[in-house]
Every structure is written in C-alpha cells, then in structure tokens.
Amino acid sequence: YCVEDCNYLLDYYRLSGDQRLIFGGGVVYGARDPANIEAIIRPKMLKAFPQLKDVKIDYAWTGNFLLTLSRLPQVGR
Known part of the structure; x- marks a missing residue:
C-alpha cells in the first residue's frame, strides 16, 4: 500500500x-527535472520522518506521475 498527502505537489511513500x-x-509539474533530486526530496522526507536524518539515501531518480483531473482516485472497471 502507498500513503500520499494532499499537497499540490504530492509526497508519497511505501x-x-x-x-x-x-x-x-x-x-515540479511540467518543468525540467532538477539536477540534484536527493537535495530536494531529503527535506520532504525528513519532515515526515525526522528520525531518518542520519540515514543514507541509496537511490534517487525522477519520472512522470499521473493523476486524475480532479486529483481524486477513481475506482471501477
């Protein structure tokens, strides 16, 4: 399962x-990927999990993220 928040720029974890x-x-939405993604993600991660301040991040990457126009989940067949 995955947890996400309700911020405009979502944070999520599992x-x-x-x-x-x-x-x-x-x-960022619709802009270039940042050069140092870890430097941007680490503060967000530490806001949710401050106890991880001394933990090394092994991997960091960028990619696309898809969501609905309403930003609400849709369930159905």
Missing part, C-alpha cells in the same frame, strides 16, 4: 518488498 522506505514527492 515500504518495498525488502522493508526499505520508498519515498517520492512532486518537485
């Missing part, structure tokens, strides 16, 4: 299969 935290967050 545990991986090996019980590691996967944390993501909206940085």
Whole structure:
C-alpha cells in the first residue's frame, strides 16, 4: 500500500518488498527535472520522518506521475 498527502505537489511513500522506505514527492509539474533530486526530496522526507536524518539515501531518480483531473482516485472497471 502507498500513503500520499494532499499537497499540490504530492509526497508519497511505501515500504518495498525488502522493508526499505520508498519515498517520492512532486518537485515540479511540467518543468525540467532538477539536477540534484536527493537535495530536494531529503527535506520532504525528513519532515515526515525526522528520525531518518542520519540515514543514507541509496537511490534517487525522477519520472512522470499521473493523476486524475480532479486529483481524486477513481475506482471501477
């Protein structure tokens, strides 16, 4: 399962299969990817999980994120 907040630029997280935290967050919508994504994501992660201040981030990447026009989940077939 995944948890996300209600900010305009979403932050979201979940545990991986090996019980590691996967944390993501909206940085920019429709602009260039930042050069140092870790420097932008770390403060967001620490706001949610301050106890991780000394934990090394092993991987950081950028990518597309899709959501509905209403920004609400849609469930159905």
